[in-house]
Amino acid sequence: MKLATRRDGSRDGRLVIIRRDNAVFTPADDIAVTLQAALDDWDAVLPALAARSDALNAGEIAGKPVADVVFDAPLPRAYEWVDGSAYINHIVLVRKARNAEPPETLETDPLVYQGGSGKLLGPTDDIPLQDPSWGLDFEGEMVCILGDTPRALPAEEAGQHIKLMTLCNDVTLRNLIPAELKKNFGFFNSKPATAFAPFACTPDELGDAWRDGRVHLNLKIWLNGAVAGDVAAGPEMHFSFHDLLAHVAKTRDFTAGTLLGSGTVSNTDEAAGVSCLAERRMREIIQHGAPSTRFLQAGDHVRIEMFGADGTSLFGAIDQKVVS
């Protein structure tokens, strides 16, 4: 089942169901007005949503063209946005870029930060460029949307709380990070609003690609039309979503609709490319002594998408322009 939020001028939009081929949608706001409302009452509304999704996919409901509407983030405002950093190659490269050591517990204790969740960007919303000197960058990531999750749960029990999957662009202001981290309270100004893919899929839509709490497919990233990365999201995800969820739930419960991110998808094989510019710049520094890739400027265009085994775009595209 693929769910999405049609933008209608309200704060939370309207829940719709997307046909598997992404061509048409059908409203579902009579079952649950918003995606948050559906997640609040997931077990009760799931049968009705699934039945309508099946009817749409079987052609029993004609649906309306997806091209005719604008999608918001699946959750235009969410109660929490918790972002891990599960790809160790990204941590190692980015810390090298700012002359910082990776933490001693790199392989045993997941890195996570709490992000802002009150204002999330839709898939085609502009990325605001406030000050080019701040070093605007994108970060392509996998994201889980959680149901109600109790604290102190073991990783073995985490999977059942993952209700939906999607993608995000965790926009980052690289040059604001060093001063911010020096203060020791984590990221804040350096993490402006995050953008999300239009469609959120139940994990079964991923078939065999969803296993061990990882998505075994490639994340594709384009910058100004050229492929920047075609990066395997599965094998190098050191901490699975199950591990991340068990870690973050150590001392807290999470409410339905909490967003949990993987961190920047990253491969050690340079041929895979990158899901963020910071990694490419770091590779350039290592090879040539200095970065030749610049950060994002006004007019730049970022696209992030993931395709299933049959070539269908699973979550639709994050497709954003940078605007001053």
Add this chain to the structure above:
Amino acid sequence: MKLATRRDGSRDGRLVIIRRDNAVFTPADDIAVTLQAALDDWDAVLPALAARSDALNAGEIAGKPVADVVFDAPLPRAYEWVDGSAYINHIVLVRKARNAEPPETLETDPLVYQGGSGKLLGPTDDIPLQDPSWGLDFEGEMVCILGDTPRALPAEEAGQHIKLMTLCNDVTLRNLIPAELKKNFGFFNSKPATAFAPFACTPDELGDAWRDGRVHLNLKIWLNGAVAGDVAAGPEMHFSFHDLLAHVAKTRDFTAGTLLGSGTVSNTDEAAGVSCLAERRMREIIQHGAPSTRFLQAGDHVRIEMFGADGTSLFGAIDQKVVS
């Protein structure tokens, strides 16, 4: 105007208005079902809420006893919980306690962290003690509840976005902090669910005590019935709420219902006592070489309250028991 959320088994409770003397309340869920709904549409609902509040305070509405109902946090789940650390004395003492230097930019660049906001504790909810070795502590703070706030706003324009004020107990697991900060991504496991006072007041309820973006009243804290602190919240708040809001809004918009905290209220004068145990322990270390105050244990009881010039409890009491 004093607003509150009556717990009714739903996720967001029901909006009520509290009489100024805290004795009775009247429902307001016909004007806006929840406090979040009121904040979403603040300018439109404010006149009706204010008129009913006036009628309640004038005795035209009898109201029902406050003692008969249970209050939740004003926002049982909020879209963001952003917590500053505006009292420099607290930063200096707590960093000494963990042998860390205060940041070089202590007096010019506010410290803030993004807290978890999906599951907030009501004023009389138990504080869970999962593991006594984690060093359970309380932190008494002032909190603003924001309306929609645009990014890049100057401090001079911040005040208009502060719609309500309340108190919180920012529960902290002291012994989880050092390892967590060493990873450089900020607090996460060390900050379990935060508890809030029952009543949220419009700033005008504070009269002259609300000025310069600071609350010029004392925060009172009791531990097991004994006064632990009677701490002035105004003069030593180095960064005002206006400063904090301008800082956090540098790169992001905030949605209505965002919670912005002051950090632990702290005075350099030792006679004022403390709003958290970490400060008392640090003073003991400085004076006697070792702390004699233990962290919270099962059965301990924490009360946090603030009184107006006429002796009325402004926000009601945070009144929590520690339970294994």
